[in-house]
Amino acid sequence: xxxxxxxKAGPRRKVKYGSMSRDRAWALRWSYFFLTVFAxxxxxxxxxxxxxxxxxxxxxxxxxxxxWVYHPTLENxxxxxxxxxxxxxxxxxxxxSIIVVTITMLISVPAAFALARMKFWGSATLAxxxxxxxxxxDSLLFIPLFKTFALxxxxxxxxxxxRWYVLLFIYPTLTVPFCTWIMIGYFASIPKELDEAxxxxxASWFQTLTRIFIPVALPGLIAATxxxxxxxxxQFLYPMVFTTSTDQLVxxxxxxxxxxxxxVFNWGQIMTGALLGxxxxxxxxxxxxxxxxxxxxxxxxxx
Amino acid sequence: MAEVSLRKVVKRYDEVEAVRxxxxxxxxxxxxVLVGPSGCGKSTTLRMIAGLExxxxxxxxxxxxxxxxxxxxxxxxxxxxxxYALYPHMTVAENMxxxxxxxxxxxxxxxxRVAEAARMLDITDLIxxxxxxxxxxxxxxxxxxxxxxxxxxxxxxxEPLSNLDAKLRxxxxxxxxxxxxxxxxxxxxxxxxxxxxxxxxxxxxxxxxGRIEQIGTPNELYHKPATRFVASFIGSPAMxxxxxxxxxxxxxxxxxxxDRLAFPMPPVRAARYQAVPRTDKLLLGxxxxxIIEARQxxxxxxxxxxxxxxxxxxxxxxxxxxxxxxxxxxxxRVNPNAGAQDGAPLRLAVDLNNMHLLNEVTGVVL
Numbered sequence: 001x002x003x004x005x006x007x008k009a010g011p012r013r014k015v016k017y018g019s020m021s022r023d024r025a026w027a028l029r030w031s032y033f034f035l036t037v038f039a040x041x042x043x044x045x046x047x048x049x050x051x052x053x054x055x056x057x058x059x060x061x062x063x064x065x066x067x068w069v070y071h072p073t074l075e076n077x078x079x080x081x082x083x084x085x086x087x088x089x090x091x092x093x094x095x096x097s098i099i100v101v102t103i104t105m106l107i108s109v110p111a112a113f114a115l116a117r118m119k120f121w122g123s124a125t126l127a128x129x130x131x132x133x134x135x136x137x138d139s140l141l142f143i144p145l146f147k148t149f150a151l152x153x154x155x156x157x158x159x160x161x162x163r164w165y166v167l168l169f170i171y172p173t174l175t176v177p178f179c180t181w182i183m184i185g186y187f188a189s190i191p192k193e194l195d196e197a198x199x200x201x202x203a204s205w206f207q208t209l210t211r212i213f214i215p216v217a218l219p220g221l222i223a224a225t226x227x228x229x230x231x232x233x234x235q236f237l238y239p240m241v242f243t244t245s246t247d248q249l250v251x252x253x254x255x256x257x258x259x260x261x262x263x264v265f266n267w268g269q270i271m272t273g274a275l276l277g278x279x280x281x282x283x284x285x286x287x288x289x290x291x292x293x294x295x296x297x298x299x300x301x302x303x
Numbered sequence: 304m305a306e307v308s309l310r311k312v313v314k315r316y317d318e319v320e321a322v323r324x325x326x327x328x329x330x331x332x333x334x335x336v337l338v339g340p341s342g343c344g345k346s347t348t349l350r351m352i353a354g355l356e357x358x359x360x361x362x363x364x365x366x367x368x369x370x371x372x373x374x375x376x377x378x379x380x381x382x383x384x385x386x387y388a389l390y391p392h393m394t395v396a397e398n399m400x401x402x403x404x405x406x407x408x409x410x411x412x413x414x415x416r417v418a419e420a421a422r423m424l425d426i427t428d429l430i431x432x433x434x435x436x437x438x439x440x441x442x443x444x445x446x447x448x449x450x451x452x453x454x455x456x457x458x459x460x461x462e463p464l465s466n467l468d469a470k471l472r473x474x475x476x477x478x479x480x481x482x483x484x485x486x487x488x489x490x491x492x493x494x495x496x497x498x499x500x501x502x503x504x505x506x507x508x509x510x511x512x513g514r515i516e517q518i519g520t521p522n523e524l525y526h527k528p529a530t531r532f533v534a535s536f537i538g539s540p541a542m543x544x545x546x547x548x549x550x551x552x553x554x555x556x557x558x559x560x561x562d563r564l565a566f567p568m569p570p571v572r573a574a575r576y577q578a579v580p581r582t583d584k585l586l587l588g589x590x591x592x593x594i595i596e597a598r599q600x601x602x603x604x605x606x607x608x609x610x611x612x613x614x615x616x617x618x619x620x621x622x623x624x625x626x627x628x629x630x631x632x633x634x635x636r637v638n639p640n641a642g643a644q645d646g647a648p649l650r651l652a653v654d655l656n657n658m659h660l661l662n663e664v665t666g667v668v669l
Contacts, residue, residue, distance in 0.1 A: 191386060191388065193384040193385075193386055193388035194388050194390065196353075196355050196375075196382070196384070196388065197382070197384060197388040197389075197390075197449075198390075198401075199355070199374075199375050199376060200353060200354075200355075200375045200376065200380065200381065200382050200402075201376070201401050201402035201405060201449075201453075202376040202402050202405045202406055203376070203401075203405055207405065211401075212390055215392040216390070216391055216392055218392075
């Protein structure tokens with residue numbers, strides 16, 4: 001009789017160590033791949049703009065490699081930055097944006113506070129209504145708005161059309177609803193007990209807003225500010241429709257109306273103007289990016 | 304400091320009555336705890352005293368003045384919330400001084416008041432920190448500090464210890480008691496934890512379904528509960544309830560629990576229950592500490608009986624024993640050396656001198 005030996009350990013299986021980290025490595029590779037694709041896709045146009053802005057008109061129309069600058073020149077920049085017209089566009093844009101941001105914040109922060117915290121008749125419906133107004137496309141609104149401003153001009157003699165400050169009345173219709181909506185979400189995420197504590201401590205509604213809610217919701221406030229600024233800075237359709245004289249134009253409209261003469265495209269200056277125009281929002285984003293992301297997500301998840 | 308009175312106070316939310324006509328008088332310097340299960344109206348009552356909820360009916364007075372329509376800030380009260388409600392962007396000192404700064408107190412006085420409160424609560428080292436740098440217990444201290452610096456007429460506490468872990472809760476409980484002994488401000492404290500209520504209160508108000516079930520000192524509630532709800536809510540483990548009826552055997556009043564189990568009533572109790580109709584469905588209410596192991600010589604009124612234990616829970620200083628009587632689970636507390644074991648028979652004794660007799664239908668303690 002043969003003796004049977006049993007391997008007590010059983011069949012050995014190869015243990016796969018580090019399979020978790022291998023998964024993670026692949027996830028990382030894929031995310032880098034798509035990030036690269038996305039980065040190339042979105043950064044190519046600005047790069048092309050930069051290259052073109054450094055060329056002379058002669059080089060742009062010459063049949064050389066469009067992705068290379070053979071004779072770099074700052075001529076376009078010098079011409080634009082010394083042209084009163086371009087600086088005028090720039091200042092118009094800056095004034096409009098700064099004033100619109102101020103108006104927007106002055107309206108939407110108290111509005112959001114009221115809608116989020118003071119429970120009054122119809123407050124919930126009103127909050128939804130505010131959001132719905134944001135969904136109306138501006139291409140639908142500009143004709144009735146034009147008509148309205150024309151009528152106001154006829155009745156009162158106050159000329160608003162073809163004045164840069166007409167934009168101060170129009171842009172808030174876009175920025176106020178969205179900013180109010182962001183701030184409602186952000187204020188709603190602040191615990192109820194915080195305002196109750198403030199009220200018992202003797203704060204009025206206004207003091208509760210200014211001394212508790214605004215400081216606590218600062219990231220949301222900054223997000224809303226950036227949004228309002230971006231919208232007013234980049235708006236194209238409304239200024240195109242409502243302003244026509246060159247001294248009343250804002251940057252996006254000014255560039256295309258003055259640098260495209262008939263069928264002659266001054267590409268070098270167009271690209272330079274667009275790059276310079278994109279700079280202010282870029283700088284603001286770069287400094288406040290962290291706040292912006294924190295603001296948008298915190299309001300969204302906690303509300 | 305002041306007394307607080309509630310007269311027939313009602314709170315209605317549309318169709319629901321959260322608080323149904325409460326009468327309560329809180330004396331100056333008194334520490335009163337409102338206790339009850341969730342949804343009993345205790346928090347709503349507190350919030351009405353604070354002015355955070357409108358009063359649907361009735362009157363609330365603080366220091367003799369009716370405050371029904373007085374806004375919270377003019378009621379001279381301070382409130383401590385369950386989630387602390389500290390202002391996250393302010394330091395501890397700024398949190399504590401916020402109310403005083405709004406009222407434009409002189410800077411020197413604000414500083415000295417904050418320093419004194421911080422010293423009392425042992426948070427002087429934390430005065431420049433932000434709330435997120437503090438532990439739960441420290442935050443609760445700051446919240447109390449914010450109340451103390453205002454030197455209000457009334458302190459209101461809304462479940463202040465519920466967010467703390469068990470050990471810290473015991474510690475803060477003692478802390479709150481110490482603070483009250485020092486400042487002596489009239490205090491209304493809401494909790495669902497009966498141990499907190501018993502340990503902190505001068506008087507406890509037990510609430511249920513928007514009504515007050517009973518008001519009394521912790522000892523009164525424990526030893527002389529007015530209703531079945533109070534009897535079962537106060538004390539841990541809870542009071543046992545066993546269906547029973549009264550009968551006369553040989554001219555003496557007996558308490559019959561089962562066909563085979565009946566005890567003669569101690570003379571004092573017999574006199575008290577003599578008038579109860581013999582046909583009424585009754586409940587014997589007996590606390591676990593009055594069911595003990597049977598000894599050689601039993602005191603008068605302590606009656607022995609045999610039972611088989613279901614489960615035992617050794618607690619160290621005592622052993623909790625569970626057995627079934629007439630379909631009801633009954634808990635007793637025996638000496639750890641009494642030999643109680645799961646599933647084993649044990650001779651126990653019930654101390655009928657401390658029994659309660661309840662009407663099963665109305666829940667009233669007779």
